[in-house]
Amino acid sequence: MHWLSPDCPILRLGTPKEKAELELVGGAMGAEVEAAKAAKIAFPPDDIAPTAAVMSALAVASAPLDVGTVAARFKQGRRIAPKVAAVLAALARMGFVDSADGGKTFALRRAA
Numbered sequence: 582m583h584w585l586s587p588d589c590p591i592l593r594l595g596t597p598k599e600k601a602e603l604e605l606v607g608g609a610m611g612a613e614v615e616a617a618k619a620a621k622i623a624f625p626p627d628d629i630a631p632t633a634a635v636m637s638a639l640a641v642a643s644a645p646l647d648v649g650t651v652a653a654r655f656k657q658g659r660r661i662a663p664k665v666a667a668v669l670a671a672l673a674r675m676g677f678v679d680s681a682d683g684g685k686t687f688a689l690r691r692a693a
Contacts (some may be wrong), residue, residue, distance in 0.1 A: 624655040624664065635668045636689060639678060645686035 625631050638654045639646060648669060652662040669687050672678040678687045 621654060621656045624657050624661045631664060631668050632672065635665060636672065636677065639687060639689040642688070645679075645681065645688040647686045651687075 622634070625634055634655070635651060638651050648662055648666045649659065651669070652659060652665045655661060655665075669678060670684070673680055673684070673687065677690055679690050680687050
């Protein structure tokens with residue numbers, strides 16, 4: 582008989598207050614997930630790991646990236662742009678990345 586009283590919620594849908602609380606909780610959790618995704622990692626200081634870090638950044642990208650965009654994915658930002666550019670140039674020389682526009686943007690080569 583809960584459907585006869587307007588104060589009683591419909592069990593499948595909930596009351597407007599419950600919906601609002603659920604959206605707040607879901608929104609907060611969604612923001613935490615986005616913050617975790619957006620958390621930047623430090624650019625590796627050694628000689629080998631920067632190559633893996635740059636390749637990882639290119640692997641998750643859905644479009645070719647320029648040097649500034651790749652550098653912005655790390656905590657150091659623009660300060661490491663020359664290092665990122667050197668890594669990308671080396672990867673391009675070795676054939677691991679492609680640059681369709683003469684070295685402005687780079688994409689990880691995915692074909693075998």
